[in-house]
Amino acid sequence: MSEWPLWEVFIRSQHGLAHRHVGSLHAPTSEMAVCNARDVYTRRNEGVSIWVVKSADISASEPNNKDMLFEPSHDKIFRHPTFYDLPDDVDYM
Amino acid sequence: MYSQVIDEQPVSSDELNAQEALFQEKIDNDIKIEPRDWMPDGYRKTLIRQISQHAHSEIVGMLPEGKWLTRAPSLTRKSILLAKVQDEGGHGLYLYSAAETLGVTRDEMYLALHSGKAKYSSIFNYPTLTWADIGVIGWLVDGAAIMNQVPLQRCSYGPYARAMVRICKEESFHQRQGFEMLITLCKGKPVQKAMAQDALNRWWWPSLMMFGPPDADSVHSAQSMRWKIKMNGNDELRQKFVDVCVPQAELLGLTIPDNKIIWNEEWQQHDFGEVNWDEFYNVLKGNGVCNRERLKARVDAWEDGAWVRDAAKAYAVKRQRSSSL
Numbered sequence: 001m002s003e004w005p006l007w008e009v010f011i012r013s014q015h016g017l018a019h020r021h022v023g024s025l026h027a028p029t030s031e032m033a034v035c036n037a038r039d040v041y042t043r044r045n046e047g048v049s050i051w052v053v054k055s056a057d058i059s060a061s062e063p064n065n066k067d068m069l070f071e072p073s074h075d076k077i078f079r080h081p082t083f084y085d086l087p088d089d090v091d092y093m
Numbered sequence: 094m095y096s097q098v099i100d101e102q103p104v105s106s107d108e109l110n111a112q113e114a115l116f117q118e119k120i121d122n123d124i125k126i127e128p129r130d131w132m133p134d135g136y137r138k139t140l141i142r143q144i145s146q147h148a149h150s151e152i153v154g155m156l157p158e159g160k161w162l163t164r165a166p167s168l169t170r171k172s173i174l175l176a177k178v179q180d181e182g183g184h185g186l187y188l189y190s191a192a193e194t195l196g197v198t199r200d201e202m203y204l205a206l207h208s209g210k211a212k213y214s215s216i217f218n219y220p221t222l223t224w225a226d227i228g229v230i231g232w233l234v235d236g237a238a239i240m241n242q243v244p245l246q247r248c249s250y251g252p253y254a255r256a257m258v259r260i261c262k263e264e265s266f267h268q269r270q271g272f273e274m275l276i277t278l279c280k281g282k283p284v285q286k287a288m289a290q291d292a293l294n295r296w297w298w299p300s301l302m303m304f305g306p307p308d309a310d311s312v313h314s315a316q317s318m319r320w321k322i323k324m325n326g327n328d329e330l331r332q333k334f335v336d337v338c339v340p341q342a343e344l345l346g347l348t349i350p351d352n353k354i355i356w357n358e359e360w361q362q363h364d365f366g367e368v369n370w371d372e373f374y375n376v377l378k379g380n381g382v383c384n385r386e387r388l389k390a391r392v393d394a395w396e397d398g399a400w401v402r403d404a405a406k407a408y409a410v411k412r413q414r415s416s417s418l
Binding site: 012015016018049076079081085086087089090092 | 125173272273
């Protein structure tokens, strides 16, 4: 028997914030996934909005490629404001 | 959207007004408007115009600085400038994406920019003549942008506000690298300091124009402020900018090219001279020094890059075909 597709659930916890991934669940349709997500993930007022996305539709980076992907930004310390020494009496910068 | 309602039954203006009143109440209570929420047509249209103009400015803003990438005086300065220009491309992307949540497509926005229909900030139609211009742009142009963008982090439209949070975080490095470069130039040889002064002379007034025309002449301000998609008056931000810049110029040992700047004890702020608004409107109309050059560079980049987009599309089609076999 083929099981229902897996859905990733994203909840906006309060007005103004972005949706965050909270978990996943199985459901036959996107509507049912939203209903189930409501029942499972917002029982204690956790959210004001729900997104569901089929897990199969998410493309992700390979954990094994972590170094290759993210290491090059380690030595680019000039991208951070603290790289630049300014006199103490410069305000608002 | 709303046209569906017309198919069913006409909405009385009372009902519409009730909807608008509810909308305004949300905004007054600082509740963010999100893409799927009901919003007045005017709010949507104004935001699309505002956010896409903002995005265009980031994209065109890469051009004046891009010219100096190959002319940077050291490898460090080159890496820094490259990182800054990269950031601006990213800022353009965040903003285009925020605008797309309002129902406008990326292609529509590009087309409006490339045809000259859409505007971008007047500041990017001025030429970058020397290396010191890069320092002054970081200090003044990014400084003015920050002053305008920080309050927008609290604006009423969720996707725009969240894009602003990210942008402001990255923008701080832009301003600091510019100011630090100017400190270096001003501590250098007299000719280097003179170069910094010359850049300040040319960029000061155009930077003040970035805040837009005086509030009295600003057409849409009142409604936009009620909708909280404009958080401060143009004159208010301009004044704040002048007050912040005066001591910074003193620290550099540079002179702001305005002999009317003087501390006003009574108002606890600086008096300053009148901006040449004829020049501002003339640049907006397309008659600035670099308007044509900027637009041409943008259109050329788009057209010369067509083969890359075509190749990527062809590759996607090929992969789809092989996976369906």
